[in-house]
Amino acid sequence: MFTSFFIGTAGSGKSTLTKAYSEWLTRNEFNVVLVNLDPGVRRLPYSPDVDIRDYVNLEEVMDKYDLGPNGGLIASIDMMAGFVDDFKEEIEELKPTYVLVDTPGQLELFAFRSTGPLVTTAIGSEESCLVFLMDPLLSRSPSGFVSVLLLSASVQYRFNLPQINVLSKADTLKEEEIDKITEWISEPQKLLNAIDQEASGLRREISINLGEVFTSFGLFNEILPVSSLTFEGVDNLYAVLERIYTDREGLI
Template identity: 35%
Template sequence: VATLQEWMQHQRYDGVAVNLDPGAETVPYQAAIDVREKFTLKEIMNEYSLGPNGAQVVCADLLAVELDWIRGHIEEINCDYFLVDTPGQTELFLYREASKVFVENLSDRSAMILLLDPLLSRTPDGFVTQLLLASAAHLRFQIPIFPVLTKCDLLEPEEVDNVREWATDLDKLAMSMPHLEGMSGVLSSELLRVLQVLALESNLIAVSSKEGEGMDDLYSIIQSTFAGGDDLEAHVDTD
């Protein structure tokens, strides 16, 4: 979020950050809207005598409770883009019903950037699990979803190329899969077949917050979805 916001500001596009992670002690950006003004992970732990995991579940559900408060603040801000930073536990946000309610009612022009773990994605079987996560996101949320290979600077350039090739050609991914015996072999084969039927092949964007890489590609795919590829008018300083 911080890197994309910085890139947009450099390009003179409006983009404000919204923090929805009540467990974050600090965030690397200035949040125009911050759910920690309503509750924090530590407060929920103390109030309900919960450990961190249980409190995270409660916090995920409370996001839907605070939807009107968040949406009200969004309506008060004149801005082209709201960059919403959700809690880092992808599975927690993905599978809670409250998250689905939140996403469906936040705005009628929303998209989701799904961050794929680079170290898991660099192996064929690991990348398949990431595609399954992406397919679950498509099933849960009826909005555009853009899988993005995050922290690509942790991988060698050839590893990034391999992952991007697998994303655009699932046949290559199938050929790269290790030969597995028994139920594991059947499962891997059937999962790949399902992914091919779902047509989840895509031009995977690789980004790096450390290097600032991929922000222009990410912006372009968002623009092609919501504005047919036309840029929003840049906001030029008149001072």
């Protein structure tokens, strides 16, 4: 069982990529289970096989504890922890080869509360990987891209699992923008040079020091431009995930 957790800021394209990747896997005759972990989502682009909303209902939580939407979401996510065993059982009964987990809309609710790491540990397998979606709009400018890398590093630090960085909605970027961003990853000095031109003072100093931090996180290894609309890069995503899963199996 190979588990991928799709994680990223609100609107970065997690649910849509979960759907696109499952379609790609199904087309290639793999056995896939789709898991929705967002208790507050009203409409999903796919129909989940396992759904947190069957266990925790946001509207009911809001009514029961007299909470607004934000408080209700936080409470719902915290409650999720109580159902991880049932959840795991439901997934395992379906005997999937691939498990795709769509995480809650707001990254911070999942990543920065205790539930996130608890759930990835409980329902993940030895072969688990995080797929971190980078917002294309923010990734276009050098300083915006540094912010995105910081967020990715923060998630990696929090979960301590193998992590792939995906440049999401690649179809919304011009080819030269994709080339520039991939170049920033393969040749970090170019990112630092671009920051040198864009930022000044303390922000510039900090960005340059961050270069070393990103290197130690392995963030300058690879970024995968992927579009759920055109399916560009989805085969690459599969190849990179396979490489990670195979490498891990080799370690066991």
